[in-house]
Amino acid sequence: MAQATPQPGAPVDPYRAYNFKLLINGVTNGHFTEVSGLEFTIQRLAYREAGNDRIRYVPGQVDYEPITLHFGLTSSREIWDWVNGAAKGTVSRRNVSIALYDAAGTTEVLRWNVINAWPTRWRGAHLNTLAQEIAIESIALAYESLELETGSGTAAKPTS
Template identity: 30%
Template sequence: MADDGSKQSTSDQNWPISKFYFTVDFGGAMKNTSFQEISGLDIESQPIEYRAGDSSVFSTIKMPGITKSGNVTFKKGVFVKDNQFFAWYEQIKMNTIKRVTVTIKLLDESGSPTMTWTLNNAWPTKITGTDLKSDGNEVAVETIEVAHEGLVIANA
């Protein structure tokens, strides 16, 4: 018999979180910006290989080394008179840039944050404009790539 949803067990109340409902706060650098896609929320520890000279085992051991974070890519639609990405990017001078804290929140169906990614000391490294096609019917999308100095992940 098919489940009509009238009975709920504890296992039925735990669903994976949908990834389409999220907000981004650029710490005041950009206001009222909605994004289509965010990628690159990764962090890794680079392995260090080591072998002591008097080790009886003829292979190396691996230890965790320096933590490395990749750049995060944000994609959004192009709007008339919206140059927030480029205005932030234009602030780059030799070894100087306004660094901000970027907070990305994955929301549940009620709009409450369920997971939060915080990018510390973020700044723009690359802007990519939309591609142009005379026979296209897609929305114009621009991309900004952001470097940062650490990713903090927290659950609600």
């Protein structure tokens, strides 16, 4: 059954921020606890028309901010090998998809495809003998472009 399109002016419930999956090169990575920094800025360039004292603004380049991924520390070396490879000069660009699900967690409602991402920062877990928390690491990813899909979509294709 097709989902009804909201009518203008009709109240629409916002999506919940806790039901998401992260895919790297099309493979689901289920240990991620938080994604932050999903944003970009379009530069504003001043333009003065000849014979006119009014300044107009035109759009310039798009600046994509790094995305930070937080994840529980496990014995898996996949993320560490990706970050460490970049630190040693072997940058492996990967396509990352962030899929947001409905409140029940059963239907994908939005997907952000982060194109040609590569790690720019790694932060190890804070360790404390008095804490009873999960050990959380994080990485920051630089990327070239961002796409948005609505409804059930597929991950961006890897570019190696």
